[in-house]
Amino acid sequence: MKISINGLDKAFESRIKLGIMAALAVNQTLDFNSLKEFLDVTDGNLASHLKALEKDEFIRVEKSFVDKKSNTSYAATELGRKAFSDHLNALEKLIKGVAE
Amino acid sequence: MNEEQDYIRDIAQIRAIMERSSKFLSLAGWAGIMAGLYALAGAYIAYEVLGFNPDELVYSSTNSSGSSFSLVQVIALASAILVLAMGTAILLSYNKATKRGEKLWNAIVKRLLINMAVPLLVGGLLILVLITKGLIGLLAPFTLVFYGLALYNASQFTYEEVKSLGLIQIGLGLLSAYFIEYGLVCWALGFGVAHIMYGIYMHYRYER
Numbered sequence: 001m002k003i004s005i006n007g008l009d010k011a012f013e014s015r016i017k018l019g020i021m022a023a024l025a026v027n028q029t030l031d032f033n034s035l036k037e038f039l040d041v042t043d044g045n046l047a048s049h050l051k052a053l054e055k056d057e058f059i060r061v062e063k064s065f066v067d068k069k070s071n072t073s074y075a076a077t078e079l080g081r082k083a084f085s086d087h088l089n090a091l092e093k094l095i096k097g098v099a100e
Numbered sequence: 101m102n103e104e105q106d107y108i109r110d111i112a113q114i115r116a117i118m119e120r121s122s123k124f125l126s127l128a129g130w131a132g133i134m135a136g137l138y139a140l141a142g143a144y145i146a147y148e149v150l151g152f153n154p155d156e157l158v159y160s161s162t163n164s165s166g167s168s169f170s171l172v173q174v175i176a177l178a179s180a181i182l183v184l185a186m187g188t189a190i191l192l193s194y195n196k197a198t199k200r201g202e203k204l205w206n207a208i209v210k211r212l213l214i215n216m217a218v219p220l221l222v223g224g225l226l227i228l229v230l231i232t233k234g235l236i237g238l239l240a241p242f243t244l245v246f247y248g249l250a251l252y253n254a255s256q257f258t259y260e261e262v263k264s265l266g267l268i269q270i271g272l273g274l275l276s277a278y279f280i281e282y283g284l285v286c287w288a289l290g291f292g293v294a295h296i297m298y299g300i301y302m303h304y305r306y307e308r
Contacts, residue, residue, distance in 0.1 A: 015113065022114040026122040027207070034207040038121040088114070091107050 007090035009083050011056055016041055016049045021058065021084040024076040029062060031073045050074060058083055124208045124258040126197035127189070129307055132299025134192075135185035139291035142181040143284055150174055155281035157237040171236065178243075181291075196307075212257040219249040240283035244273030244290045259306070265298050 012018045019039045023030060030038075036046050053059045058080030062073045076084070119125070146152040152169045190204075197204040223246025230238050248269030255263035269290045276286035 015110070018110060018114060019117045022117040023121040026118045030121070030207060034121075037203060037206060038117055088111075091111060095104065095107050095111075 006094060007086070008094075009087045009090075011053070011058065011083065012087045014049060016045065017053055018087075020046075020049060020053060020074075021076060021080060024059060024074060025081065025084060029073040029075045031071055035074065053080070056080075056083075120202075122208065122257070124212050125306075126193045126200060126202065126204060127258055127302075128192035128196045129299045129301070129303025131185075131189035131192045132295045132302060134188045134299075136292045136295030136297075136299060138181050138184050138188075139295065140288055140293070142177055143288035143292060146174055146177055147284055150177065153281075153284050154237045154239075157280060158234050171231070175231075208257055212254050215253045215257065216250040219246050219253060222246065223249070237280040237283060238277065240287040241273045241277035241280075244269050244276065244287060246273075247291075248273060259302065261298065261302065265294060268294050 012021070016039060020035060023035060023038050027034075032046070032050075035050075036043065039046065050059065050061075054061055057077055060075045060077050062075060064071050064073065150169045150173050152174045194204045223242060226246075227239060227242050230236070230242065248266045248271075251262050251266030251269060253266075255261075255266060272286045272290040272294075276283045279286075
C-alpha cells in the first residue's frame with residue numbers, strides 16, 4: 001500500500017484512475033468503450049490506467065465473447081471499493097481541516 | 101490554498117462521473133409535452149370520431165348503450181400514438197445527448213430500456229389476452245398500470261421525478277379499473293395531462 005502522508009492513496013493521484021473508480025463504484029461492470037465515453041479519454045491512456053489499477057488489484061477484468069468478438073468488462077474489487085472510499089474520506093477530512 | 105482547490109475539483113469530478121455513468125439525463129422535457137399532446141388528441145379522436153368509451157367490462161356488439169365502435173380502428177389509433185410518442189422522444193433525446201456531447205445509445209440507456217421492457221411486455225401480452233376475451237373495459241386501466249410500473253422501475257436510472265410520474269399513472273389505472281366508465285378520461289389524464297405537466301416541469305427545472 002502506497003499511502004501518502006495525509007491518508008490519500010497514491011494510486012488516485014491521477015484524475016483518470018479516480019474517474020475509473022468512480023464510474024465502477026456505481027456500475028457493477030462497464031466495458032472499455034463505456035468507460036472511455038464516460039471519462040472522455042483516449043484508448044491508450046485509459047488502457048494504461050486500467051492496467052495499473054488491475055495490478056493494484058483495485059479492479060477485476062472479465063473477458064467474455066459477444067458474437068465471437070471478445071468483450072472486456074471491468075469491475076471494482078472489494079479492495080478497490082475500500083481504497084476508493086478511504087480516499088474520499090481522506091479528501092473530506094482534508095477539506096474540513098482546511099475549512100476550520 | 102491551491103491544494104484545497106484541487107481536492108474540491110477532484111470531488112466535483114467524481115460526482116459528475118458517478119452521475120453521468122449511472123443515470124440517463126438526456127430525456128427532454130419536450131418529449132413529455134409532445135407525448136401528452138398526442139395522447140390527448142388520440143383520446144379525443146377515440147371518443148368523438150370512433151365513439152370509443154366503454155362503460156362496462158365486456159364489450160359486445162349488441163351493447164346496451166347502443167354505442168358501437170371498431171376495435172381494430174381503436175387499436176390502430178393507439179399504436180399510432182405510441183409510435184409517434186416514442187419517435188418524438190428518441191429524436192429529442194438524441195438531439196439533447198448530442199448537445200451534451202454524449203451518445204444516446206450507451207450502457208445506461210440499455211439498462212433503462214431493459215428495466216422498462218419487462219413490465220411493458222407483460223402488460224402488452226396481458227392486454228392482448230384481454231382483447232381476445234372481449235374485456236375491452238380493462239384496456240385503458242391496464243395500459244396505465246403497466247406503464248406506471250415501467251416508469252417506477254426506470255426511475256432508478258434517470259431523473260428521480262419519473263418515480264412519482266409512475267405512481268400517478270398506477271393510481272389512475274387502479275382508479276379507472278374500478279370506475280370503468282371513466283377509463284378513457286383517466287387514460288387522457290395519465291398519458292395526456294400528467295405527461296404535459298411533467299414535461300413542462302422538467303423543461304423548466306433542468307433545461308433552461
